[in-house]
Amino acid sequence: MLKALRSFAKTLPLMITAFILAVAVWIMAVTSSDPSVEKAYPSAVPVEIVGQSSDLVITGELPENISLTLRAPTSIWESLTSQKVPVRAIMDLSGLGEGEHTVPIQVQIGIRPVEIRSYAPRSASIQLQTLETRSFDIRVINQGAVAVGFQSNPAVLSETSVLVSGAKSFVALVSEVRAVVKLTDAKTDINQTITLQPVDANGSVVKEVSLSPEKITVTQKVVERGGYRNVVVKVVTNGQPASGFRLSSIPVYPPTVTVYSSDPALIDALPGYIETNPIDLSKKTVSFDEEIGLNLPDGIQVIDDPSVLVRVEITPIITSQSISDVSVEAVGLNTPLEAIISPEKVDIIVSGPLNILESLDLTMLRVVLDLTDYGAGTYTLEPEYSLNIPDVKIESISPTTFKVTIK
Numbered sequence: 001m002l003k004a005l006r007s008f009a010k011t012l013p014l015m016i017t018a019f020i021l022a023v024a025v026w027i028m029a030v031t032s033s034d035p036s037v038e039k040a041y042p043s044a045v046p047v048e049i050v051g052q053s054s055d056l057v058i059t060g061e062l063p064e065n066i067s068l069t070l071r072a073p074t075s076i077w078e079s080l081t082s083q084k085v086p087v088r089a090i091m092d093l094s095g096l097g098e099g100e101h102t103v104p105i106q107v108q109i110g111i112r113p114v115e116i117r118s119y120a121p122r123s124a125s126i127q128l129q130t131l132e133t134r135s136f137d138i139r140v141i142n143q144g145a146v147a148v149g150f151q152s153n154p155a156v157l158s159e160t161s162v163l164v165s166g167a168k169s170f171v172a173l174v175s176e177v178r179a180v181v182k183l184t185d186a187k188t189d190i191n192q193t194i195t196l197q198p199v200d201a202n203g204s205v206v207k208e209v210s211l212s213p214e215k216i217t218v219t220q221k222v223v224e225r226g227g228y229r230n231v232v233v234k235v236v237t238n239g240q241p242a243s244g245f246r247l248s249s250i251p252v253y254p255p256t257v258t259v260y261s262s263d264p265a266l267i268d269a270l271p272g273y274i275e276t277n278p279i280d281l282s283k284k285t286v287s288f289d290e291e292i293g294l295n296l297p298d299g300i301q302v303i304d305d306p307s308v309l310v311r312v313e314i315t316p317i318i319t320s321q322s323i324s325d326v327s328v329e330a331v332g333l334n335t336p337l338e339a340i341i342s343p344e345k346v347d348i349i350v351s352g353p354l355n356i357l358e359s360l361d362l363t364m365l366r367v368v369l370d371l372t373d374y375g376a377g378t379y380t381l382e383p384e385y386s387l388n389i390p391d392v393k394i395e396s397i398s399p400t401t402f403k404v405t406i407k
Contacts, residue, residue: 037077038117041068045087047105047124051094057167059127059208065089066105071115079111086110091124100127129167136177137161138196138216144184146222147230148258148303152183152190153221159213164198166209173206174198181218187230190220227264232256232273233294233308239282241314244355247281249313257294258303266299274302279310287313316353320395323348326365328383328402332372339371340405352392360389369402379404 044065052058066089072080079085088108096103104123107116140155162177179194195215198206224230233252241247257274261267275295293307324347330339346367350357367383382401 036071036073038069038071039077041070041087042081043083043087045089045107047089047091049091049093051092051096053093053096053128055131056096056098056128057131059129059167059169060125062091062126063105063121063124066107066119066121068107068119069117070109071117072113076111076114080109080114089119091126093126093128096128098128098130100125102126129169131165132168132171133163133165134171134174135161135163136174136198139176139178140218141178141180143180143182146183146186148228150187150222150228150230151225152186153223155179155181155190155218155220158217162196162216163212164209165212170206170208173200174209175201177211179216179218181220183220183222186222189222190218192218194218227262227267228258228260228303229267229270230256230258231270234273234275235292235310236275236278236295238278238280241281241284242355244317244353244358245285245314246317247313248315249311251311251313252276253309253311257308259296259300260303261300263299266297270297270300276308276310279312281312281314284312284314287311287315316355316391318351319354319357320349320351321357321360323350323365326367328367328369330369330371330404332370333374333406337376337406339369340407341369342403342405343399346397346399348397349395350392351395352389356389356392360392367397369404371404371406374404374406376406379406 045068046065047063049058049062068087068089070080080087086108087110090106090108091103092106093101093103102123102125105119105121107119109116138157138160140157142152142155146152157179164171164174164177176199178197178199180197181190181192181194183190193215194217196211196213198209198211200206233255235250235252237247237250259267259270259274276292277295279290279292290310290312291307292310294302296302296306325345326348328341328344328346330341333339348365348367350360369381369383380401381404383397
């Protein structure tokens, strides 16, 4: 027995050496086929907060993510870069109370083997404060004023109070919560969805708190004041445009005006509109602008400018005309060739301004067939046609093809 033990003791170093060599050979074989690579993780890793007490809130800036350098075999990197395995950066706030703390950032990787070579930042300072919620009545702030001659009734809110939540120190800064309603030049009822604003004693918005609800609906009646009235402007014209032209539109700016009288009965007696002084259209052929006064009844005046701007749009009357028996002529034919065209005349329809068509010399119209480079033979051709007359065009021609015999 003793002899066997001595023999085993002599061979043990050789066995250990052989095992170490075998492991080294295996490691070399593995690393040669799947070598380790050290490089930066290709994506920023977002920082997660865990373990935070429900009655505490974080104030101040926290790192949004970390940068990370890893060493891992090539096959592991393929899984990491495809984001098939989780890589997490965690700040654990378990057991932390109110006050300032420096919390380490822990990195967790859901695959092995991976060596974390470096990452930054490795920790972060945070401030924890007690969560506080207070109720505030909503104060309506009117921005601007309704149009002259109108007045607004008190605002009606969908909610009259709001809960303000956040860190105790920030909630303490809030002096009131405002709903700012825009009334500028309003002439109709207000119905607006308003985002509420928590403000401090100086009127500056406190951004670090949250509101519930964040938005409310504000409605406000806007009515005309006694002695004032908003009326439409009606344009009055005299005469007619020149022959062949028409009045296409006559917009007025502003389209409505506010009138006032110290006698409300005069305002109530208005038909809902005020006429302009007459605008003369006689023999007009082009559009024009004209600033014109208003024809106001006695005892009534206009708030602001007593005149309006009228844009008078004058356009030609567009029509069409059918013309029969227009001659078809051949050009470009080499001598001594001659052409027989069938049919010799066509009907055409032209369109354009009435005044131009009325003065058009129809006897001068021709349809031309260009026979340049054509030799003797029989052809079926389509004519090229156009009019060298501004604003007039050929709508159709009949027939559209011709039989041409060249001899």
